[in-house]
Amino acid sequence: MKLTWRRLPLKLIAWVIYALLAAGIVYGIIGLVRLNGSVFFIQAILDGLKLGFVYALIALGYTMVYGIVRLINFAHCDVFMVGAFASYYAITRFGWGFVPAILLAMVVCILLNITIERVAYKPLRNAPRITALITAIGVSFFLEYFTALKFAFGADYITYKRPFEVVVWDIGGVLISNITVIIVAVTILLLLLLLYVINKTKIGKAMRATSLDKTAARLMGINIDGIITLTFAIGAALAGAGGVLYAIAFPQIWTFMGIMPGMKAFVAAVLGGIGNIGGAVIGSLLMGEIEVLTVSFVPFGSRLRDLFAFLVLIIVFIVKPTGILGEPQVEKV
Numbered sequence: 001m002k003l004t005w006r007r008l009p010l011k012l013i014a015w016v017i018y019a020l021l022a023a024g025i026v027y028g029i030i031g032l033v034r035l036n037g038s039v040f041f042i043q044a045i046l047d048g049l050k051l052g053f054v055y056a057l058i059a060l061g062y063t064m065v066y067g068i069v070r071l072i073n074f075a076h077c078d079v080f081m082v083g084a085f086a087s088y089y090a091i092t093r094f095g096w097g098f099v100p101a102i103l104l105a106m107v108v109c110i111l112l113n114i115t116i117e118r119v120a121y122k123p124l125r126n127a128p129r130i131t132a133l134i135t136a137i138g139v140s141f142f143l144e145y146f147t148a149l150k151f152a153f154g155a156d157y158i159t160y161k162r163p164f165e166v167v168v169w170d171i172g173g174v175l176i177s178n179i180t181v182i183i184v185a186v187t188i189l190l191l192l193l194l195l196y197v198i199n200k201t202k203i204g205k206a207m208r209a210t211s212l213d214k215t216a217a218r219l220m221g222i223n224i225d226g227i228i229t230l231t232f233a234i235g236a237a238l239a240g241a242g243g244v245l246y247a248i249a250f251p252q253i254w255t256f257m258g259i260m261p262g263m264k265a266f267v268a269a270v271l272g273g274i275g276n277i278g279g280a281v282i283g284s285l286l287m288g289e290i291e292v293l294t295v296s297f298v299p300f301g302s303r304l305r306d307l308f309a310f311l312v313l314i315i316v317f318i319v320k321p322t323g324i325l326g327e328p329q330v331e332k333v
Helices: 002-036 038-069 076-094 098-124 129-147 178-200 202-212 214-219 224-249 259-272 277-297 301-319
Strands: 168-171 174-177
Touching: 038 076, 038 174, 038 178, 038 202, 038 224, 038 259, 038 277, 076 098, 076 129, 076 224, 076 259, 098 129, 098 224, 174 178, 178 202, 178 224, 178 277, 202 214, 202 224, 214 224, 259 277, 259 301, 277 301
Parallel strands: none
Antiparallel strands: 168 174
16 A cells, blocks of 8 residues: 555656646747747648658568567668568669558568577577577678678668659648658558457457467467567568558658658657557657757757757656557566
């Protein structure tokens, strides 16, 4: 009972801080609308959504792998990069359209991530977590520098050729391009498909059981190694799609392009609550909005956007260390 009474003031303080933050955000939004006009503000919101949905596809891969294996797969951002390059070659060399190119990128990324999981991570399944973490960093560096070699992708920036013409609609002064519509539509479609697989299929039930208790899941006849490999495959497919969408939105690719988007997507996953799918999406949308609003309204915003994004993470961690939707995890001894 004493512990409960001690926790109440802390929860009250946390909610007071949340309320103050919410009030500050609302006040800031009202001020921005008055200063720059509602059209400019709505335009910034739409641009933030476009970026946030791309981050969401990357963040989902981070959060799924962590939820199953408790591993931060830092090579995930480079799988994202490979997806962008796979679609680039499909479009420029074979003349493929958007749909075949994005499907090819997803398949290539699935094969790459399964290979990484089998070669680099599976032998370390029972090793200390720090060993797997260092291995993930090593795999990330290997992919970045190996693909930068001349006989691979090369180290130069490459202009990404979009497989369709860009169309822009002017709706009350707000500009909406077909790129924004495609990014939002594809991300929502893949998210709904992911939720269906996790919540409505036997494979999804096996994934949730493995996430809760691997030993009990194995005793119930679940192939743990197969579920882990499948999780890496699904995360890679999402990253591959994210790489294509990022490339059509910002049409310039190179072998180190995944570092900052991958880092921000990882921060978004942690911000929303690592291991929580809904949290990863919410954190990603917040990250995209913070980045675009900072650039649009804050003086020297292009230089400060990363500072503001990580500052929000620190504030949320101070108030709720598990993230927005995250739950405390108990380590079993």
